[in-house]
Amino acid sequence: MQNNQQPASSLPEFPGFDWLTETDKPVHFDIKTREVNGQLRLLKRGDIHISEGSLSFGAGLATHAGVKHWNNLPVVEMNFVMQGNIVQRNSFMKEEVPFAQGYHNIMYNQGHWEQNRFYGAGVHCNFTVNIAKHRFMELMLPHSAALDGITDNILANKPFVKHQTAKKITPAMSCLIASLWQQQYIGPLRNLHFETKVLELLLLQWNQLNDTAPVYSVLKQPGDKDKIYAARELLLQMKDAPPTLQQLARLCYTNEYKLKNGFKELFNDTVFGYLNTVKLEEAKTLIQNTHKSIAEIAADCGYANPQHFSRAFKKKYGITPGVLRK
Template sequence: MKSNYKIIKEKNINHSTKYAKGFKTKLIKEVKNKLEFGSDKAENKEIRLNGLIVGVTTHQITPPFVMEVEHDFPFIKIQFEIEGYSQYIPKNTESIPIIIPQDHYNFFYLPKVNGTLTYTTDTRRSVEILVTEAYLKRAFKNIFHKVSGAFGEALINKTPFKMHNEASKIPSELLLIISDIISCTYQKEIKQVYLESKINEIFSYLFSEINSNGVEKKEAKPSEGEVKQIVKAEKILRNNLDKSFTIDDLAVETGINRNKLKRNFKSIFGKPIFTYLTDLRMEKAKKMLVENSMNISEIAYAVGYKNPQHFTNAFKKRFNYLPSDLRKKGLLANIPEVDYIKEL
């Protein structure tokens, strides 16, 4: 089993990770990796158990950080995006877009992974649980097909599945379990039993949600060509934050009708077009406030606001403090981290 990554920067950088078949291991293993790609840095800790991997990752990067990713095995994953923004866009029809913003999560199954993975913030922290079908069937024994619902059906039919059409806010129940996993200090054999019980607790919660509420109805999946058009629209917005666009402008630029543009953009990126654009502008403005000496009016114009007061209002609504506060009080250094993730 192998995962391949090609990091798209000034030069393409290839990285691969090999795993034992079925993630098999007799005893718990902990693997730590530190990777540097120029100014971009990543720290990853993997806890490998028999049939599953828990990954805790921290990135310090210059966004957008883009990778081509391919796995030669079926992908069953729970992804908790603690800080940052993760976006997977497939190149094939055997997987679906997976967009997870900060403080959100999703549970998904992709029979084949081959696509583009993009991180759009300079700091990213995540907890990811990767499991095999064999592990889940072993954990839930003869009740697996009864409790797994639409997820179990997707496994049988080898069709992509995600629990939430749009990533869901991480519930407090799961935050507590994540904290228990990260802070566990038991020694090997005890730690293995303990962590497996916590993973099973997470899946029990997910299966309960699937069975009690059902999985959200699937929307019509964009075609491969439509995905490329939407990705092009996102790039146009990202590369022209100082300019104004209408839906019709983007439709003409990308060659897709306005209704499909609106519907498919939200399906792929998890937000309406102008909500997404506002978030891009606010993140860029925040970075500019910290890194250069431009005044607030100049920064407002640079991210597409003709009226600086409108920019200030939008910034306050997004971050709950004023642009001037960020500079005067050094708020960026004082914004508290969430306690449960400090072990990262």
């Protein structure tokens, strides 16, 4: 097996979640280095953990090679790329898999190494659900036939990844992900509610990933995807004075139709919707890590009117900038 090509002892192990205790609110961490800023939040409910990591890379950092680590945790993962582009390699996979914005998968890889690389500057955000192996088996073993026998793979400790790169996170999935961070129940019903939402999210994934209907793509010609990635990089470089769609298409040697639809296909967002998200993520970082006023931050991120900025921020994150700062 491929994972035997490099002994586990030579790689750092993922630290796991044993240290994490159940709390009413997520645990937050800041990540700060010379080249990377970011935040990590984690939440534990019984045998299920959720995490969301948001990393912001400087413009000079074209590709960041993450540290390869050994996965020895008995967990089933559900991964969702909320923003950015990640390239992952696992020892049981023949090739790297691009995790573009909107990509999601169901994975089991205990006893194998993985490496994540973040492609391009800007913000990269990944949401993950980890379900303890024993709990996943308790919940899913009665439904093994309907789940294509993945429980057999887990019992045999056989790694797998269930995905279709063309199938993207749906609005229903996004709503469920947001709801998992919200405390809607207390007492013994809290964990039941949390587990129910996770299972609903898993079923949405499974239903979509088993849909074999062909997905139409506008990016058919060699180099089409590279042009859209180039458009994204130019958009980020020119975010303070962004070009029009026509100008951006011309700069990337494509047309507006392919630019608009290709951008939506790769990044699960419109061109300027993506740019707005980048600006709001930058604003979020400034609110949490500087003493600038909200008005100053709004201006820094291209909002002439602080009220417009606050409304856009609340629509995106569910809270106002002032509440976040508190």
